[in-house]
Amino acid sequence: MLGAAGLHVLVNYREKAVRANGVVDEIRRAGGRASAAGADVCDDNAVKALITDIGERFGTLDVLVLNASGGLERGADPGYAMRLNRDAQVHLATRALPLMPPGARIVFVTSHQAHFYPDKPVPDGYEPIALSKRAGEDALLAAKPALAERGIALKVVSGDMIDGTIIVRLLQRRDPAAVEARRRRSVLPTVGQFAAEITAAALHFDHRDMIYVGGADYLT
Template identity: 60%
Template sequence: MIVDSTVQRVVLVTGASRGIGAEAAVQFGAAGAHVIVNFREKRKRAQVVVDRIIDAGGSASTLGADVSDPEQVTEMAAEIRQAFGRLDTLVLNASGGLERDADPGYALRLNRDAQVNLATSLLPLLPVGGRIVFVTSHQAHFIHEKTDVPQGYIPIATSKRAGEDALRALIPEFRTHGVGFTVVSGDMIDGTIIVRLLERRDPSSVESRRAAGPLPTVEDFARVIVRAGTNAAADGETFYVGGNDYLAAAEASRWSLPPDFARHQH
């Protein structure tokens, strides 16, 4: 596939073979970007996402890599450099830790260490004006302020907050490269694998969130990721999607945005 990277934005979405990552990839494609759909094992699923983008008139390609494997990340960076010459937006969406076969340290390796390695490894490919977006949850982002995190999700929430903190510590380095860093934090997102897993392991936690109001959809969340990965924003800005009770606990001022459940703060 020929991509004119001089005029077309090149976006890498990790963990993009399904769920939020897949929908974000589709929406980036609809906005005119060439989307690199990263996957670990599900090549066919990733190709389905690429086909959706292309069938809608967009441009996309797959790139397999286990983002928790530093060697594979190095290879991924080399492939992007060779194929496109640069990367305009890096969406750090891949995460995990609730898998049945995951060892106790896997969540921290994936949700903190791998995210830092991805950002630093791909930073040389990002030009001035490039953007890095870290995708997280309210349960992780507000874990120090809220105590009602589902028991089964605590290791994930703790590791994702550690990942966010580690990435925020790199903002001075990102800034020297002229690269912006933002966070998109969402409430439980209807239809995602995390919600389905929690419905099996801790159904009351999902029921309580639904009782607080309608859960944002995958489309809602993806729309805000695309905004964060495309538009100019203050370094370290957080975009919120849903969960007014979580937002009320935050100390900083915030204001309403259009009806896509999004809010943001400096």
């Protein structure tokens, strides 16, 4: 969707180069422009190299979509979720600022289960993600006035469980009752629906700062 809008899309990945290049190829086949950009966003040196490369190749960065999320992986240490979902997000945004001109946008992608934490219950095992994603959102919101002074908009897009994603499959294994409870309450948004809202935020077509996708019961 971003490629169709005329942006050159940089698809960041840590280990899954084949998957990232698959997205790049799909964008190019559709007539868009895209590149893969390998970097572990938890690694300061990798982030510094990534931003330097973007500056040298493109000069500016108009949109930064902070979509990385983790904490349910097998073998992850207790501090991993916070390092990825809060620290890395803030650090990447901070590193990117010198490349972002007035009118640029930062889009932080989160879930209702994290955005409404701790006021709403979360599925079994999801609490480390909810806590750290909420912390990441709060940290970025605290920087919002400083971003506004530079003419940079911060958007938050929060979605209910997104049907067909890996996170729903992982949650299904850990707490199938919680996933089925969500399905009974509301039709889960699709990847396409969620992507459309993220794209609207990234392109500034939606002027709301906080965008909710699905899960109407969370909003009452």
